[in-house]
Amino acid sequence: MSEAAATSPVLPGPAVHLPTAAGDFTAIAWTDSRTGVEHLTLSAPGTSTEQSGTLGEGAPLVRLHSECLTGDVFGSFRCDCGEQLEQAMELVALYGGTIVYLRGQEGRGIGLANKLRAYALQEAGADTVEANEQLGLPVDARDYQAAAEILHQLGLHRIRLLTNNPAKRDWMRRYGVEVEAMVPSEVPVRAENERYLQTKRDRMDHHLTLLRTKPVRQS
Numbered sequence: 429m430s431e432a433a434a435t436s437p438v439l440p441g442p443a444v445h446l447p448t449a450a451g452d453f454t455a456i457a458w459t460d461s462r463t464g465v466e467h468l469t470l471s472a473p474g475t476s477t478e479q480s481g482t483l484g485e486g487a488p489l490v491r492l493h494s495e496c497l498t499g500d501v502f503g504s505f506r507c508d509c510g511e512q513l514e515q516a517m518e519l520v521a522l523y524g525g526t527i528v529y530l531r532g533q534e535g536r537g538i539g540l541a542n543k544l545r546a547y548a549l550q551e552a553g554a555d556t557v558e559a560n561e562q563l564g565l566p567v568d569a570r571d572y573q574a575a576a577e578i579l580h581q582l583g584l585h586r587i588r589l590l591t592n593n594p595a596k597r598d599w600m601r602r603y604g605v606e607v608e609a610m611v612p613s614e615v616p617v618r619a620e621n622e623r624y625l626q627t628k629r630d631r632m633d634h635h636l637t638l639l640r641t642k643p644v645r646q647s
């Protein structure tokens with residue numbers, strides 16, 4: 429057992445095989461003994477044989493995916509989460525890396541019921557930031573300590589982070605995970621999530637180009 433594992437409050441279960449539509453992964457559930465929250469990692473070695481000049485080059489790809497029941501499970505187009513997760517699974521299956529699925533981060537940490545309360549306020553005209561403020565809740569209540577502890581236990585001390593959100597990079601650095609690069613996690617904008625994505629770009633500093641078609645990746 430590594431030093432990080434011996435002292436970490438986030439405890440791993442057994443590694444199991446998880447075959448999916450995107451490819452084959454190794455899955456581990458991690459229990460945060462401080463909160464009882466159970467996170468999940470999906471890791472893959474990558475199947476790509478490309479040598480250089482592609483996403484196959486550099487530190488392992490990592491996606492820190494915040495739970496979004498409506499987007500991830502039910503395919504809601506109000507946000508980009510479901511399609512981002514799908515894209516991350518495909519990239520990790522191809523180029524190798526790990527997805528950390530962060531439970532307890534639903535609605536940027538305010539929970540499912542509050543996220544739907546925020547949606548109701550958005551239907552009355554608020555944007556995603558104003559809606560949380562009107563509810564008296566933080567705009568972003570997420571913390572990434574458990575995520576960083578999981579990465580350290582997996583030996584992922586230096587990573588390429590699949591995200592558009594520079595705050596995630598900053599959190600990783602704060603918790604001692606070196607971020608070699610931010611790799612865009614952008615999916616095409618839809619009429620249903622255009623305002624949401626614009627607000628993330630304009631008010632939350634997300635790196636988004638609001639592209640309308642799939643990005644062309646070197647392969």
Ligand SMILES: Nc1nc2c(ncn2[C@@H]2O[C@H](COP(=O)(O)OP(=O)(O)OP(=O)(O)O)[C@@H](O)[C@H]2O)c(=O)[nH]1
Nearest residue numbers: 494495496507533534535536543546556591592593
């Ligand atoms: N409070 C709130 N949360 C939302 C809303 N739409 C999506 N979410 C949640 O936001 C979280 C994802 O955060 P985002 O801001 O979309 O993106 P991010 O994770 O910070 O950045 P990326 O790594 O680029 O995806 C998920 O937990 C969603 O459930 C909303 O309108 N209000």
Ligand SMILES: [Zn+2]
Nearest residue numbers: 496499507509
């Ligand atoms: Zn979502």
